[in-house]
Amino acid sequence: MQREVQWYKGVEKLVPVQATTTMNRDRKTPMMVFEEDHRHMIQSKARWIVSLASACTVSTTIIGTIAFSAAIQVPGKDNGKGHPVLYEGTNFTIFSISNAVALYSAMFTFLIFLSIFTTRYAAIDFLYSLPNRLVIGLISLFVSITSTIIAFGSALYLMFSKESQPRILTPVVIMSFGLVTLFVFLQFPLLLNMMKTTYGQSMFNLLDGRNS
Template sequence: MVVGVELRRREGMYVDGAKNGIQEIVEEILVVFPDAISCVDKEKHSALHLAVMYRREHVFNFIIQQMGVRKKLLLKVDKGGNNILHLVGRMPYQPQLEVVSGAILQMQRELQWYKEVEKLVSVQATTTMNRDKQTPMMVFEENHRRMIQSEEQWIVSMASACTVSTTIIGTIAFSAAIQVPGGNNPEGHTILYEGTDFTIFAISNAVALYSAISTFLIFLSIFTTRYAAIDFLYSLPNRLIIGLTSLFVSITSTIIAFSSALYLIFVQENKSLILPPVVIMSFGLVIVFAFLQFPLLLNMMKTTYGQSMFKLSNGRNSRKGIRF
């Protein structure tokens, strides 16, 4: 009887450890009681189910790497007839959504969970209906509908602001290309054509114009996307990464072109003392933009191109199978 009480206590600790993401407890109990791998809670949720429902990737990775238990656990269903793919389609608790910042990253993380579990189950599990007559994807879309709508508004607002910015930058760069610093001589040639300073101005101004046009086209493609749930996994993050990077390049190139133009003008008029404060203020704008946008950009690059939070049984990274 004492042994039975101790076993139930450890099984409860095992389930709670999986729910709360405490991998050490899960490992220790499985070493002492290997049969605990099959224990479930009142709703017939196994530890693997709970790891998926609470988005505990460390516990999830550990359990699926245990020899001989993966298939057995993946076939389990709860009282509502939900298999593990149905459960991953549910919304996790808000604290788990706050692990990543930025609206699009939350939806991307949810899709990464769904696609990873989908690779582990059989094809039949993707079309199996629960007691509510819903397939796993139907559960996912229903539970994440509000998140998709909210993030669509966020992306459209961001794309609108960036489009306006690139339009202004492109207009400035095009005007500077026509009305070059120093003006033209009677033959129509630029007076300040000779010298490295003018070359820097011309190249940076051209880069600013082309990158601004590229940014405009990228964000224009965001307006025309269908905003399906699957687009938040790779398509939309990829476009935002390219768009924000291109916008940063256009802003930086515009500042360089502006500084070069001031240098060409003021040096000719022996007013070089005006240049340092103007240049400092100009590049201060670039620093502000980088400070505000780089955290989001780096997070998107990390979750889209970086190492996956999931690992296969052989320990290799499974990011390759997530993109499509």
């Protein structure tokens, strides 16, 4: 759908300005005719975007809930002064920062995908508006997932590092990197394709460059 709109905007640059707003005998502008001819494609892509946004919204809600709970119940018991006994050290700083990043990025991701639900899904929205929100939302979701995994690993390290239990820490680190790698493997092709078609040269410009 984005390619179709790019072709429309490319052709629009070649015709006089008044031709883009002139109505035909059916009292329809060129954009109205374009949207009518691509109605089924718009509806199909809108359903796909809504389903993707719904899945990502559920994921960010879970991540935000976990991060908020971890911020309240930090690792280590209270030392009587309102601070956990493990708060002094680099590992606790890593846990705090990564957990805060996970919480804020999850909230930001939720707002981004929430804005997708309120989009009117007009044909012109598929050119930049919707792809931009999807790209930003997926990147923010990756940041929140990565930060959550780092916070979880840091919490386990705080709990077990002093007890010298590498048998517990080593599998945790391996699984953490495995989860991040799996997410990148599953979502990176989609993200790369959207970034290429949104921020790169449009199909119209590519063909124009080849012909020249």
